[in-house]
Amino acid sequence: xxxxxxxxxxxxxxxxxxxxxxxxxxxxxxxxxxxxxxxxxxxxxxxxxxxxxxxxxxxxxxxxxxxxxxxxxxxxxxxxxxxxxxxxxxxxxxxxxxxxxxxxxxxxxxxxxxxxxxxxxxxxxxxxxxxxxxxxxxxxxxxxxxxxxxxxxxxxxxxxxxxxxxxxxxxxxxxxxxxxxxxxxxxxxxxxxxxxxxxxxxxxxxxxxxxxxxxxxxxxxxxxxxxxxxxxxxxxxxxxxxxxxxxxxxxxxxxxxxxxxxxxxxxxxxxxxxxxxxxxxxxxxxxxxxxxxxxxxxxxx
Numbered sequence: 123x124x125x126x127x128x129x130x131x132x133x134x135x136x137x138x139x140x141x142x143x144x145x146x147x148x149x150x151x152x153x154x155x156x157x158x159x160x161x162x163x164x165x166x167x168x169x170x171x172x173x174x175x176x177x178x179x180x181x182x183x184x185x186x187x188x189x190x191x192x193x194x195x196x197x198x199x200x201x202x203x204x205x206x207x208x209x210x211x212x213x214x215x216x217x218x219x220x221x222x223x224x225x226x227x228x229x230x231x232x233x234x235x236x237x238x239x240x241x242x243x244x245x246x247x248x249x250x251x252x253x254x255x256x257x258x259x260x261x262x263x264x265x266x267x268x269x270x271x272x273x274x275x276x277x278x279x280x281x282x283x284x285x286x287x288x289x290x291x292x293x294x295x296x297x298x299x300x301x302x303x304x305x306x307x308x309x310x311x312x313x314x315x316x317x318x319x320x321x322x323x324x325x326x327x328x329x330x331x332x333x334x335x336x337x338x339x340x341x342x343x344x345x346x347x348x349x350x351x352x353x354x355x356x357x358x359x360x361x362x363x364x365x366x367x368x369x370x371x372x373x374x375x376x377x378x379x380x381x382x383x384x385x386x387x388x389x390x391x392x393x394x395x396x397x398x399x400x401x402x403x404x405x406x407x408x409x410x411x412x413x414x415x416x417x418x419x420x421x422x423x
Contacts, residue, residue, distance in 0.1 A: 125167055126164060126167060126168075127160075128197075128200060129160060130160045130161065130163065130164040130167075131164075131193045131196060131197055132150065132197065133146070133150060133152075133157045133160045133161055133164075134160075134161055134164055134172060134189075134190070134193060135190065135193055135194060135197060136149050136150050136157070137157070137161060137173065137180065138172075138173075138182055138186065138190050141179075141180045141181060141182075142180060143157060143158055143161075143180065161173075168189075170183075170185050171183050171185070171186070172185065172186035172189060173186055194263060197263075197264065198263060198264045201264035201265075202264060202396070202397075202398075217246045217248060218238075218245055218246065218247050218248065218267055218268075218406070219248045219250065219265065219266045219267045219268075220247055220248065220249055220250070220266065220267065220268055220269065220270070221249075221250045221251075221252070221257040221260060221261065221266045221268070221269035221270070221271075222249060222250070222251050222257075222269065222270045222271075223251070223252070223253060223254055223257065223269075223270070223271050223272065223321075223322065223323075224251055224252070224253065224321070224344060224345075225272075225317070225321065225322075225323045225345060225361075225362060225365070226270055226271075226272075226362075226364070226389060227249070227251045227270075228365075228368065229362075229364040229365050229368055230270065230364060230389075230410075230414055231249065233413045233414060234409075234410050234413045234414065235247060236413075237409055237410070237412065237413035238406065238409055238410070238413075241406075241409045242406070242409075250266060253320045253321055253322070254271050254272070254275070254321075254322045255320065257269040257271060258271075258275065258277060258280070258392075261280065261392065261393070261394060262277075262279065262280075262394065264394075267393065267397070267399060267403065268391055268392065268393040268403050268406070268407075269391070269392050269393075270285070270389065270390070270391050270410065271322070271389070271390065271391075271392060272322045272323065272326065272387050272388065272389060272390075273388040273389070273390040273392075274388070275392060277392075279394060279395055279396070280392045280393065280394060280395065281392060281393050281394070281395055281400065282390050282391075282392050283390055283391045283392070283393075283404065283407045284388055284389075284390045285389050285390050285391055285407065285410055285411040285414060286388075286389055286411060286414055286415050287386050287387070287388050287389070288362055288363040288364055288386065288387060288389065289362075289363045289379065289380075289384045289385065289386050290326070290327070290330065290360045290361065290362055290363070290380075290384070290385040290386065290387065291360065291361060291362075291363060291366060291377050291378065291379050291380070292304070292309075292358060292359075292360060292377070292378040292379070292380065293348070293349055293352050293358060293359045293360070293361055293369075293370070293375050293376075293377060293378075294352060294358045294375065294376050294378060295352060295353065295355050295358075295374070295375060295376065296353075296374045296375055296376045297355075297376075298376055298378075299376040303378045303379070303380055303381065306330055306331050306385075307331075309330075309331040309358070310331045312357065312358055313356065313357030313358065314327070314331060314357060314358060314359065314360075315341070315342060315348045315351050315352060315356065315357045315358065315359040316328070316341055316342075316348070316359065317341065317342060317343070317344075317345070317348065318341040318342065318343055319341075323345075323360075323362070323387070324341075326385070326387055327359075327360045327385075330360070330385040345361050345365050345369055346368075346369055346372070348361070349361065349369040349370070349372065349373045349375060350372070350373050352373065352375050353373030353374045353375050360385070362387060364414075389414075391403070391406075391407040391410060
């Protein structure tokens with residue numbers, strides 16, 4: 123009889139995700155030899171190779187690809203059982219795996235985390251910061267309980283709960299202070315600095331400026347990088363209102379606000395429709411909304 127353990131499945135899935143044994147071991151918080159042994163024992167139990175191994179390359183075999191689909195379904199079901207037990211036992215007093223996109227995390231979490239601990243004593247928040255597509259994948263795979271992202275996502279199996287709306291502002295060199303604020307069509311003709319591909323805020327900025335995705339320009343990996351580039355005179359950029367206090371004080375830039383209708387983004391929290399923690403997550407979303415904009419009512423749904 124073939125013996126397969128959940129540990130082996132989790133280690134296998136980590137390697138299949140990273141396509142690298144060292145990075146997979148780091149993600150699982152184990153040593154690489156320990157992870158490699160478990161994956162090798164899994165292959166021996168199956169009598170088939172799951173990976174093609176080369177000195178600098180790891181890839182799934184055809185069997186490994188088919189096996190991963192089934193393995194992920196099993197892991198999702200196991201995580202769902204864990205969620206069910208957590209919801210019944212702890213509510214939100216235990217572990218909470220929360221994803222946040224990079225254009226929100228540094229600016230929102232300093233206010234939100236203390237509010238969560240005050241509202242739910244004993245909560246153990248695990249933060250995962252990455253771009254929206256990865257958060258959606260990890261949420262759907264059961265590796266996250268909820269995520270804070272820009273809406274809408276329009277994923278049919280996710281609940282979207284609006285938290286608040288905020289304006290985008292223009293960041294330009296301080297030598298432009300007092301100059302008229304350019305219209306969107308004027309921005310399209312300027313050197314517009316944007317986040318690199320994969321960030322939803324990039325897409326929102328392109329949409330406001332009516333610029334196609336194919337464009338010449340300099341891209342950055344973080345809003346702080348873009349603001350510093352503006353301060354060095356390399357162009358202009360857009361940032362969300364929540365980032366102004368943190369980023370504008372660290373560079374020689376001018377913050378300008380657009381005339382109405384200003385570009386805006388909606389920020390919300392999302393979770394799986396099937397999660398047994400839905401009632402608890404709705405309550406948590408209200409805490410997040412209150413911490414994000416003290417004294418203001420959350421966006422109504």
